[in-house]
Amino acid sequence: MELQEYLKNVAQEIDLMIIRYFGHPYGPLQEASAHLLSAGGKRLRPAVCLLAADAVKKGSSFDVAPAALALELIHTFTLIHDDIMDRDAERRGVPTVHTLWDEPTAILAGDVLYARAFEFLCRTPAPDSARVRAVSLLADTCNDICEGQHLDMSFELRDDVTEVEYLDVVRMKTGALYAASAAIGAIMAGAKPMHADALFQFGMSAGIAFQIQDDLIDLMVPSSVSGKDRASDIRQGKQTLVSIKAREAGVDLAPYRKALTDAEVDALIARLEAAGVLAEVREIAGNILDHGRSTLALLPGSDERRLLFELGEFFVTRGS
Numbered sequence: 050m051e052l053q054e055y056l057k058n059v060a061q062e063i064d065l066m067i068i069r070y071f072g073h074p075y076g077p078l079q080e081a082s083a084h085l086l087s088a089g090g091k092r093l094r095p096a097v098c099l100l101a102a103d104a105v106k107k108g109s110s111f112d113v114a115p116a117a118l119a120l121e122l123i124h125t126f127t128l129i130h131d132d133i134m135d136r137d138a139e140r141r142g143v144p145t146v147h148t149l150w151d152e153p154t155a156i157l158a159g160d161v162l163y164a165r166a167f168e169f170l171c172r173t174p175a176p177d178s179a180r181v182r183a184v185s186l187l188a189d190t191c192n193d194i195c196e197g198q199h200l201d202m203s204f205e206l207r208d209d210v211t212e213v214e215y216l217d218v219v220r221m222k223t224g225a226l227y228a229a230s231a232a233i234g235a236i237m238a239g240a241k242p243m244h245a246d247a248l249f250q251f252g253m254s255a256g257i258a259f260q261i262q263d264d265l266i267d268l269m270v271p272s273s274v275s276g277k278d279r280a281s282d283i284r285q286g287k288q289t290l291v292s293i294k295a296r297e298a299g300v301d302l303a304p305y306r307k308a309l310t311d312a313e314v315d316a317l318i319a320r321l322e323a324a325g326v327l328a329e330v331r332e333i334a335g336n337i338l339d340h341g342r343s344t345l346a347l348l349p350g351s352d353e354r355r356l357l358f359e360l361g362e363f364f365v366t367r368g369s
Contacts, residue, residue: 071086
């Protein structure tokens with residue numbers, strides 16, 4: 050099976066589960082919880098989870114599906130809360146939860162998804178020892194995500210954030226959930242510790258590379274394609290690898306902390322390309338991904354291992 054076909058099938062499977070469990074909400078809070086979850090998405094974290102499961106035990110992904118859904122719920126919970134903190138008005142082509150309801154309701158909607166994620170993780174048919182390990186890992190991951198988000202917010206008050214500091218935040222905010230997705234899929238499928246750790250390392254590196262590409266998408270891809278406010282990171286003065294490398298190259302981004310027209314964003318992109326900033330950012334993402342994909346060699350050869358390898362490449366070449 051080709052990667053895009055696999056991803057499409059996983060997205061359809063997760064969408065059906067979302068319809069089953071969240072498609073008929075009762076009351077405003079449940080409607081708010083289901084809003085962004087039902088707005089679509091690539092369902093990439095579930096795909097990583099299911100691929101990892103089948104990579105260690107062929108056919109185990111059927112049983113691991115509730116855990117895959119749990120990871121999508123955690124991801125959506127973080128998006129709802131991020132949108133509140135970033136004051137974003139649009140996500141996945143629809144209004145954000147806090148703009149349709151209000152901020153307190155949006156906070157609670159995210160909390161509902163957080164709680165239900167652990168419910169679905171515990172529903173996954175697996176030995177109790179595996180479920181305990183998975184719950185512990187996901188709890189640690191959520192702690193990392195919160196720590197990373199708080200540190201990321203503190204960066205907005207600084208103009209001297211280093212590449213090392215940025216990568217540490219990305220490790221916590223994005224890499225950790227992809228690492229957990231891969232490891233939880235493996236753990237629930239009965240993986241040997243060596244294989245679960247290899248998949249964790251792959252997920253971490255792939256997730257960091259994914260976030261770097263996401264920062265590029267924020268700048269370069271129109272809102273009509275990305276479903277997000279274009280150049281929101283630049284306008285808000287967020288410390289991304291793009292802004293760090295721009296500072297090192299002598300490109301001042303301070304004048305762009307305002308509402309920007311598409312023409313102004315295009316002119317900024319041209320400046321960054323000419324200064325070699327975007328090429329350097331892409332190279333860093335590629336090197337991190339290569340390190341992660343090297344760990345896949347520890348797994349037995351399979352179609353799923355191949356698809357994981359290709360998925361990593363997709364992470365740094367996608368346009369939305």
